[in-house]
Amino acid sequence: MNPLLEARGLWKMLGGKWVLRGISLALSRGEVVFITGSNGTGKTTLLRILAGLVRPSRGSVAYLCSGGKRCIGYSGHSPMLYDVMTVRENILYYATLYGVDPASVEKNPAWSSLGLGGVAGRRVSELSYGWRKRADIMRAILHNPEIVLLDEPFTGLDPHASESLGGVIRWLASHGSGVILTSPRPDREYLDLADRVYRLVDGALKLAG
Amino acid sequence: MPGNTIRAVYVLVRKDLMLDYRSPIHATTQAVFSIASGVLAGLVQRQSIWEPGALLPISLAIVLVFQGIFSSYISFVREREYNTIDSLRLLPLPPEAVYTAKFLYTTMNILAFTTIFIGSLAFFTGTWPGPALPLLVWILAASILVGSVASLASAMMIYTSSPSSLAPMLIMTLTLPFFNVSSRALNTISQGYVPQPGWEAPLLGYSVGFLIVAALLSRYLLE
Numbered sequence: 001m002n003p004l005l006e007a008r009g010l011w012k013m014l015g016g017k018w019v020l021r022g023i024s025l026a027l028s029r030g031e032v033v034f035i036t037g038s039n040g041t042g043k044t045t046l047l048r049i050l051a052g053l054v055r056p057s058r059g060s061v062a063y064l065c066s067g068g069k070r071c072i073g074y075s076g077h078s079p080m081l082y083d084v085m086t087v088r089e090n091i092l093y094y095a096t097l098y099g100v101d102p103a104s105v106e107k108n109p110a111w112s113s114l115g116l117g118g119v120a121g122r123r124v125s126e127l128s129y130g131w132r133k134r135a136d137i138m139r140a141i142l143h144n145p146e147i148v149l150l151d152e153p154f155t156g157l158d159p160h161a162s163e164s165l166g167g168v169i170r171w172l173a174s175h176g177s178g179v180i181l182t183s184p185r186p187d188r189e190y191l192d193l194a195d196r197v198y199r200l201v202d203g204a205l206k207l208a209g
Numbered sequence: 210m211p212g213n214t215i216r217a218v219y220v221l222v223r224k225d226l227m228l229d230y231r232s233p234i235h236a237t238t239q240a241v242f243s244i245a246s247g248v249l250a251g252l253v254q255r256q257s258i259w260e261p262g263a264l265l266p267i268s269l270a271i272v273l274v275f276q277g278i279f280s281s282y283i284s285f286v287r288e289r290e291y292n293t294i295d296s297l298r299l300l301p302l303p304p305e306a307v308y309t310a311k312f313l314y315t316t317m318n319i320l321a322f323t324t325i326f327i328g329s330l331a332f333f334t335g336t337w338p339g340p341a342l343p344l345l346v347w348i349l350a351a352s353i354l355v356g357s358v359a360s361l362a363s364a365m366m367i368y369t370s371s372p373s374s375l376a377p378m379l380i381m382t383l384t385l386p387f388f389n390v391s392s393r394a395l396n397t398i399s400q401g402y403v404p405q406p407g408w409e410a411p412l413l414g415y416s417v418g419f420l421i422v423a424a425l426l427s428r429y430l431l432e
Contacts, residue, residue: 069299069300069301070301074295074299080291080296082224082228084232085227093220096217096220097220098301
């Protein structure tokens, strides 16, 4: 096993309540981990801690990938895109900031798999949630991150888009990325992809498959 | 700053310019405020018994503070509204570079709209308020300070649930020493004279010094 990320003893208090209680988790290259659990159990908080966006109250996260922040690709609940810019402008903006050759973005297999060519010239504000979600996932992975963290990535996607996204996640894992997916619903899309499934209950991770 | 970081700062500034071009509500508000302030100051000046230019220091300070408050809402606060603040924090850039980009755009904004105020004031009073070069240098020094405070305040505002009072309080408090120290030079300029040589050095030093401190503090807010 070739670990990319090791979380040790993560505790997090929110609003006077312990949301996470001593969670330890490792992610290896080529592995897809799925974390499920009811609403409010702390899945998003855990993912944000793993992304380095939230500090844990106790515990630590070690990144064993190269490139610092560049090795993380994160897509949260709400797309992180500028409404008044087109999909192409958004993606090229982030590509430039990540040092990715803008000319190579539309040649990335994920671009065509997610079907973004058809909406590239449209402003994000004109798109449905599903299209915004697809564009945001493209934003998160355009720099080929080693650690990919996707919060409810299939939410709002139609069956065809879900299948395409599944293909993109498999492609990422086959090229050495470690992927963590979260969702309150243990749907087939997630279970088909996952090498390990965890259930987050009372702030603790329980291996479910 | 390495070349890639400088390019990233340029890309961040260009993106803010594009957002304001595509959705010009903030820019329009700031322009209207500057023009209206010029009209008001011009009318009061024309009808008052004060010397010409007497109202310039106070009206300029008020316009700068308000432009700073407006600008704080188009800095990090706007990123929170677009839900893009986390994407900025995840960028492979030092937080100081992100802060510098926001500072540059905010300062350009304040400088532009304060210059519009001066133009409006000149138009409605029929006279240019003081020698142009010293006045522009004074506005530049003040804009750097207000821009750095406004950007820092904006970065703090993304973490507070009641941000509306934070920017005015911080901008007023942290720019007071500058306005106090620079008032003599501005009075001289408003009376139509050029201040003594070297007058601009302490003002620019204060502004740039605060900018460096604010950029270092931004690491704790944006990391």
